[in-house]
Amino acid sequence: MALDTGSRAGKPRRARSARRGGPGGPDDSAASAPPPAVPDGGIRWWQRLRRDRTLLLMVAPAVGLLALFNYVPLIWTTVAFKDYDPFTQGLWTSPWVGLDNFTLLFDDSRFWDAFANTLGITFIQLVLFFPLTIALALLVNSVLSQRIRGLVQSILYLPHFFSWVLVITVFQQMLGGAGLLAQQLRRHGYEGFDLMTDPGVFKFLVTAQLVWKDGGWGVIVFLAALSAVSQDLYEAAAVDGANRWRRMWHVTLPALRPVIALLLVLRVGDSLTVGFEQILLQRDAVGPGASEVFDTYVWWVGIANTDYGIAAAGGLIKGAFSLVLVLIANKVAHMLGEQGVYQK
Numbered sequence: 075m076a077l078d079t080g081s082r083a084g085k086p087r088r089a090r091s092a093r094r095g096g097p098g099g100p101d102d103s104a105a106s107a108p109p110p111a112v113p114d115g116g117i118r119w120w121q122r123l124r125r126d127r128t129l130l131l132m133v134a135p136a137v138g139l140l141a142l143f144n145y146v147p148l149i150w151t152t153v154a155f156k157d158y159d160p161f162t163q164g165l166w167t168s169p170w171v172g173l174d175n176f177t178l179l180f181d182d183s184r185f186w187d188a189f190a191n192t193l194g195i196t197f198i199q200l201v202l203f204f205p206l207t208i209a210l211a212l213l214v215n216s217v218l219s220q221r222i223r224g225l226v227q228s229i230l231y232l233p234h235f236f237s238w239v240l241v242i243t244v245f246q247q248m249l250g251g252a253g254l255l256a257q258q259l260r261r262h263g264y265e266g267f268d269l270m271t272d273p274g275v276f277k278f279l280v281t282a283q284l285v286w287k288d289g290g291w292g293v294i295v296f297l298a299a300l301s302a303v304s305q306d307l308y309e310a311a312a313v314d315g316a317n318r319w320r321r322m323w324h325v326t327l328p329a330l331r332p333v334i335a336l337l338l339v340l341r342v343g344d345s346l347t348v349g350f351e352q353i354l355l356q357r358d359a360v361g362p363g364a365s366e367v368f369d370t371y372v373w374w375v376g377i378a379n380t381d382y383g384i385a386a387a388g389g390l391i392k393g394a395f396s397l398v399l400v401l402i403a404n405k406v407a408h409m410l411g412e413q414g415v416y417q418k
Contacts, residue, residue: 156169157170157383191366199281207289208334227294251271270359273364339404343403346396353367368388
């Protein structure tokens with residue numbers, strides 16, 4: 075509009091510019107050339123490095139520990155392709171055997187039994203653990219009294235600090251053959267039971283132990299997500315006539331959906347890790363046929379039987395399988411409109 079009306083501020087400026095350089099002149103080309111691209115809003119990388127040197131020094135110890143304990147040990151993954159003997163030859167002088175360790179691993183029926191048990195326990199935990207923690211979080215969030223809500227959270231969160239030895243001991247005293255429930259049944263003329271040594275219920279038993287120990291932690295995570303929900307949404311839904319169940323379905327659960335998607339992606343990626351210490355402590359009670367999982371198999375083969383190459387091959391398979399599962403689960407989360415572990 076300024077060009078059509080003949081703005082006095084615009085015309086003389088354009089005329090002076092044309093007289094100094096003219097079309098195609100040196101001044102015109104210099105004016106039309108784009109400025110050099112400088113990252114981070116005009117600050118170069120060495121300037122940002124100098125600006126953030128204090129923060130970098132603060133995180134340097136954590137980065138060093140991460141590299142020392144997470145990345146330097148990756149050198150020992152070559153053991154999966156060697157006939158490794160730490161006592162006579164060492165890592166660098168052990169002979170290469172190619173894929174022989176993987177062949178021996180796949181030919182072992184115990185490996186496939188452990189793989190099937192791991193996936194079975196993971197599936198049961200996904201089906202039972204997440205819905206129960208979400209239901210507990212919704213129940214605690216519905217409590218109006220802040221004091222009672224804090225008391226319930228503390229009670230639910232307390233078992234998270236117990237060791238697996240203590241957790242299994244508590245379950246043994248309650249559900250074992252000489253436990254409290256079995257003794258009460260015998261006193262009233264009924265036959266007792268021993269769930270701690272029953273292979274048929276072992277997968278559900280370890281899931282119940284996980285819910286009792288870490289269910290409070292999941293409740294805390296979901297309650298943190300619910301605390302960010304604006305109360306105006308609940309008030310608007312109530313004004314529109316939505317009852318408590320409708321408000322939970324249309325307001326509360328959509329607020330929890332990003333957190334649920336993130337935790338599910340992380341859990342799927344960690345599906346081959348179902349609690350090494352928890353399973354190992356109960357392995358002898360129910361037998362390896364029902365309790366052998368991937369981590370206990372690798373421990374038994376690598377540490378107990380000193381077949382380090384086969385154990386390292388199993389560890390590589392576990393890492394590759396977990397990575398593929400994370401990528402697939404994260405892609406599904408993106409397709410459902412959630413962020414997942416990382417953005418697109």
